[in-house]
Amino acid sequence: MSRSDLPPTRRPGAGPPGTAPPPAVGCRVAVDDSSAVVWLSGVLEPADHDRVRDALLARLGDRPGPIVVDVSGLRSAGPTVDRLLAEVRRTVRDWPAADLLVVDPAGTVSGELAVHATRDGATAALARTPMAAVLTEELAPAVGAARRARELVTDGCARWGVPELAEPACIAVTELVNNVVAHAATPMTLRLAPAGGTLHVAVRDHSRQQPRYAGLAPLTSAGGRGLLLIDTVARRWGSTLLPDGKVIWCVLHTEDESSWHHD
Template sequence: MSRAELPPTRPGAGSPGTVRPSQAGCRVAADESSALVWLSGVLEPAEHDRVRDALLARLGERPGPIVVDLGGLRSDRPTVGRLLAEVRRTVCDWPAADLLVVDPAGAVTGVAGELAVHPHPDDATAALARTPMAAVLTEELTPVVGAARRARELVTDGCDRWGMPELTEPACIAVTELVNNVVAHAATPMTLRLAPGGDTLHLAVRDHSRQQPRYAGLAPLTSAGGRGLLLIDTVARRWGSTLLPDGKVIWCVLHTEDESHWHHD
């Protein structure tokens, strides 16, 4: 099983693919063919943000949960537990994203029940198998005018196959704004991902610009533009933007019980 060092999250931290020696701090490595991520070495307080960002980047790269193995880590487990719980809270509304922990030492027992902790990688893998990952649709889009149309097609397909046609219209409104925001402001390639979650639909667009969207509330009727985030705020019960080392994820969650707002007489 091959391991790849996750890219550094700040200039000067090394180059992508570099193996960081354990004495230099906490090493974060991932198996490119599976959900496994390993933390090894010593997690110093100054490295908290780097490790968090590396885990968020991995979750942004692939759909579904990741399994974080702490077997090679020589750090205070409660501190590591708090970091992992923070990452899990951050991605809880992303499409089909989650985090499981492998802790052979048994020192991480969960932070207020927020972490699923297993003693061996096989146990975590078995837990994933017992909980089938939600269906996920993913599309790579270029920042061109037609991107939003393709995004709406994917959303319509997802709402149809997952039995939530009542969310088609509001979800198309939301995804149009998410994608057009990238086209107009980030101008980078993007990844659209969507997944059901019970009676909810989770949408996310990952781009490669760290410029955060700006939301100033209700815009004057006389203003030109600036209503994109207002539309998302109107159709989605929750939405937000999470910075990654080389960009961001903008996400939103729509609920089927809110669909009455979108019925036409």
């Protein structure tokens, strides 16, 4: 089943004969819920930038692994599309296993993106993605969520040969999950994946309330240390807003572990 953020038009390469062409102005985003493919069609105007970016980020936040962005239905590509896709890729580079694969038969998309001439080529590349190395768990905002998250992290670190990251990653994921339980109170998705000597952890919730980090908390404070703990054990962390929530992520490095123990 596909869905779109604009009224129904013909999806590139699909749809019965006689259906309407893409809109004369603006960029249409169509998503196939049964696959990783997102279609862009029409004309990408500057006014469309934020809407299309948010749609791509939302799709990346809602499914594990890379997505395929098919731009063959765009009537013009070039620098505007390059900038948009590059921005999305930079935004998600520290999310677990997130990336963009681009279908561009015209060869107009450049930059550092992985571009394929056909959708078959892109989906074949997607199939080679080691998705077995991505763990995902749906969690309710309730007591026990952090415990289940720690179990998943511990199992993943053992499976991926980075047991030294289990302890700091459990500290980080406890704070990520408890932040959702205490402040967002929405269902959440925990996702983690290895990449070389790193572990990427993310929690996606359905609240747009951003976490606040103000550095060291006063000794008299009853709280406020959660983000400080994440900042201590992770080399990088951040929060990305989505149309209906956010993704909070962090990256832990094995080479930092010895210094974390001995500082």
